[in-house]
Amino acid sequence: MRAQVLPLTTLTAFCRRYCAPRACHFLTFARHHLHHRSSRCCTLSLSQSSHDNDLSRLLSGFHCPLFRMEHSVARGDSARNKAMVENLRRYGVIMSNRVAEVMEALDRGHFVPDDGSSAYVDTPLPIGYNATISAPHMHATCLQLLEDKLQPGMRALDVGSGTGYLTACFALMVGPEGRAVGVEHISELVDVSVKNISKSAVAPLLKKGSLSVHAGDGRKGWPNFAPYDAIHVGAAAAEIPQALLDQLKPGGRMVIPVGTYFQDLKVFDKNEDGSTSVHTETSVRYVPLTSRDEQLGGY
Numbered sequence: 001m002r003a004q005v006l007p008l009t010t011l012t013a014f015c016r017r018y019c020a021p022r023a024c025h026f027l028t029f030a031r032h033h034l035h036h037r038s039s040r041c042c043t044l045s046l047s048q049s050s051h052d053n054d055l056s057r058l059l060s061g062f063h064c065p066l067f068r069m070e071h072s073v074a075r076g077d078s079a080r081n082k083a084m085v086e087n088l089r090r091y092g093v094i095m096s097n098r099v100a101e102v103m104e105a106l107d108r109g110h111f112v113p114d115d116g117s118s119a120y121v122d123t124p125l126p127i128g129y130n131a132t133i134s135a136p137h138m139h140a141t142c143l144q145l146l147e148d149k150l151q152p153g154m155r156a157l158d159v160g161s162g163t164g165y166l167t168a169c170f171a172l173m174v175g176p177e178g179r180a181v182g183v184e185h186i187s188e189l190v191d192v193s194v195k196n197i198s199k200s201a202v203a204p205l206l207k208k209g210s211l212s213v214h215a216g217d218g219r220k221g222w223p224n225f226a227p228y229d230a231i232h233v234g235a236a237a238a239e240i241p242q243a244l245l246d247q248l249k250p251g252g253r254m255v256i257p258v259g260t261y262f263q264d265l266k267v268f269d270k271n272e273d274g275s276t277s278v279h280t281e282t283s284v285r286y287v288p289l290t291s292r293d294e295q296l297g298g299y
Helices: 006-017 021-032 052-058 078-090 097-105 136-151 164-174 189-197 203-208 242-247 293-296
Strands: 003-007 043-047 125-128 131-133 155-159 179-184 209-214 229-233 248-259 261-269 276-284
Touching: 006 136, 021 209, 078 097, 078 136, 097 164, 125 189, 136 164, 136 229, 136 248, 136 276, 155 164, 155 242, 164 179, 164 203, 164 229, 164 248, 179 189, 189 203, 189 209, 203 293, 229 242, 242 248, 248 276
Parallel strands: 155 179, 155 229, 179 209, 229 248
Antiparallel strands: 003 043, 125 131, 248 261, 261 276
């Protein structure tokens, strides 16, 4: 697997957005005093599957509060889940009361692998099948970007739904009169997500049918319940899937990472006349949006 080279300027920008000033100051200092530090302080060579964990370890060494959340926890711990949300809120990642309430109501520990050892750390985690669950700060960011399109009675689609966490968040926000749909091309993860959701606050919505998770190619969306007010894509597309734009309701919004080596989180708004406008929210790094076979083969 080809390594990713992550320059210090990227890390500094990340810290300014998500971390305490102390981490930012360290990275800025390192850039201007290269010969006094190891090359690790200037450039990180990271594999695609490990770079986020290495980044979290680096930042935790410099007291970045988002990464200093408890590491050894039992699966499902409401107190630590609440502390995670409070940390994200304290450092400006969560700015919406509604998003904070939803993330508090849905314990992240129920949606990570069984040991739950890093459930409340602000880092992505492997969930098997060459897939990950995004870091809490990215879930919060996407929920805030889509909040206006996740009102009661609206419809939301989560492409690459993984272990079901963000799909469950959508369901809680659109309520029993709305519709939240997850699509995941790894059928084993669909089974896992249904079990996870069944243990969570939105289990009644799963039973009612207003929340559902399906095995399928997310690049094709899920036309059965289209059009959608909100679409989230949890993997990076080299090109925007036309099927997803087609299934976006006029007045709706899609949040999708776009790019290959360099990626941006793009926000697409569909106008009432069917045209779309787009803006870039931030630079990101996601696994590719690809076929099941390519994913299982390691891309």
